[in-house]
Amino acid sequence: MPTAPLPVRDGLNPTRLRLPGDDSWSTVLEYLLARFPDDTTRLLEKVAAAEVVDGAGRPVTATTVFRPHTFVFLYRDPPVEARVPFEVTVLHRDENLLVVDKPHFLASTPRGRYVAESALVRLRRDLDLPELTPAHRLDRVTAGVLVFTVRAQVRGAYQSLFEQHLVSKEYEAVAGHDPALALPRTVRSRIVKERGSIQAVEVPGEPNAETRIELLEVSGHRARYRLLPRTGKMHQLRVHLSSLGIPIVGDDFYPDLHDVPPDDYSNPLQLLARSLTFDDPLTGEGRTFTSARRLTGMDQ
Secondary structure (H helix, E strand, O other): OOOOOOOOEOOEOOEEEEOOOOOOOOEHHHHHHHHOHHHHHHHHHHHHOOOEEEOOOOEOOOOOEOOOOOEEEEOOOOOOOOOOOOOOEEEEEOOOEEEEEEOOOOEOOOEOOEOOOEHHHHHHHHHOOOOOEEOOOOOOOOEEEEEEEOOHHHHHHHHHHHHOOOOEEEEEEEEEOOOOOOOOEEEEEEEEOOOOOOOOEEEOOOOOEEEEEEEEEEEOOEEEEEEEEOOOOOOHHHHHHHHOOOOEOOOOOOOOOOOOOOOOOOOOOOEEEEEEEEEOOOOOOEEEEEOOOOOOHHHO
């Protein structure tokens, strides 16, 4: 894929479009107007302002010839979003890494209805770090330690740590308490998430997800747990605790799906990425980053 010839603007990357393989359109603008019929006025304005460019950075004009399988880049107007009323806390910053303590309800990266209101876009904009890129991700509803790379040159080295499972992760959760459940224990299962489905599910087959679960404290019908995942399947911790009959407090997905308005912040998921530990791939130094946040589910 070509590198975007447009810079990050307001914390957002330009949109990259690959032109289709047929030749139904004579110009690039004709294709864009057909693809985005509701954005006709803004597209014409962007073309007039030279904000739509080809893969070489040349402005697309009204007469630029359509060439199949080439790329164009442009800035899409982000949706109007209400501010998520929680702040990101910086835990560490150096020339290569930015490590933050993400709050509940703030997306890690732009996705769906959350674009400007994501940790990545906020931090790029507020700290003037246009090359900032996540080394991994946390669910929007999960709080805790989140690692970004500051420079494009080091991005691959740190992302590879997470891809190769060379990072030790510790989570905390508040969930139901079952006195009959023997702990600690390691849960292994096969978790899949079908395209178009919101929930992940456990299915028969070779395990691809593993979590060690330890009991930290008990208060009535609730308990606080330490979770040590060896793998990183989507919603793994939530699925594993739910499968044991102790779903995480505040989970609107497991075991049952609940429709909660996106601006309802009254019942945060009681799941926290407490710490990350790894050997720095550039220096060999052992590094540990720990969240200062506290789950409140035991107080209720």
